[in-house]
Amino acid sequence: MNPMSPMRSVVIKLGGAFFSDKNKPGVVHHGKLSRFCSDLAHVMENDARSAGVSVLLVSGGGSIGHHAASRYKVTEGALGCDLRNVYRMSRAMFEMKSDLCERFAGLGVAAFPLQEAALLSVNSQGTLDLDIAQLGLILSLGMMPVMSGGFVFSQSTGVAALNGDRLVMQLGLERDLGVERALFLSGEDGLLDGDLNPVPVLYPDQESFAMQLVRDFPRAGLDVTGGMRTKLESCFALARAGVETRIFSGNTCVRETLASSLFGQTDIGTLFHPEKSKQYECLQP
Secondary structure, eight states, X not given: OOTTXXXXXXXXXXXXXXXXXXXXXXXXXXXXXXXXXXXXXXXXXXXXXXXXXXXXXXXXXXXXXXXXXXXXXXXXXXHHSOTTTTHHHHHHHHHHHHHHHHHHHHTTOOEEEOOHHHHEEEOTTSXXXXXHHHHHXXXXXXXXXXXXXXXXXXXXXXXXXXXXXXXXXXXXXXXXXXXXXXXXXXXXXXXXXXXXXXXXXXXXGGHHHHHHHXXXXXXXXXXXXXXXXXXXXXXXHHHHTTOEEEEEEGGGXXXXXXXXXXXXXXXXXXXXXXXXXXXOOOOOO
8 A cells, every 4th residue: 555645445334134134044135235236336436436435345144144153153163163064154155245246347346255264363362353455455456345244263262253343343443444434234224212213423432321222122133243232332443443433224325325424424324423532534525
């Protein structure tokens, strides 16, 4: 990466609850995926490119990853995991990312799928060791890396099931990637209150309040990696680091909404606002 030309990027998390039915193994809503890919391709060509903004895409496991992780007992570590067959989980996740890249290729976008176990691992402290140089090279070529959660290796447990939200968090914390905004496209309209309305704005010191809402009003299908709790932890960590983060429904994400969200010019969903004392540069088209 050229130090004279700092990278500016946005991470988009494609939530599994948006494009699949987490309660039914293998059920994917292909129509939603096609619409999302078409809208993102349009935004990248007409908005992001002219602003010099790169996009990193992270897909959730949805009905593919979470059921595979449960079937092969990945969360039990190397001692309990079905090590002979866990490659099937990795293969299924890579095929899902390859399908996304094929859709983007047909829309004129150069996207490349990355296998999660080859891209990163979990260190002994429980944080992610990520190949930032590889991602920087891909972005410098004008390509969009397509990543996901899934099966990874861990120095402490041998193997682990990686939540895609944790990957988004790590990407946002890597200064060399220049992440200025993170967007979580969910199956929900944001973090919902007791009346099922999205909480409009949350600040870093409101994490306990947000976690209480999740405990009081749980709403999720099968999720072996923490569900909304992990998403909130990631959002608050990003906000504390100065990265504006938003959760909103992928069902309302037409290209106009996606474009405005990319540049922070919308009020949909739940915004996780950086600390008021934190100085950060907003993306502007």
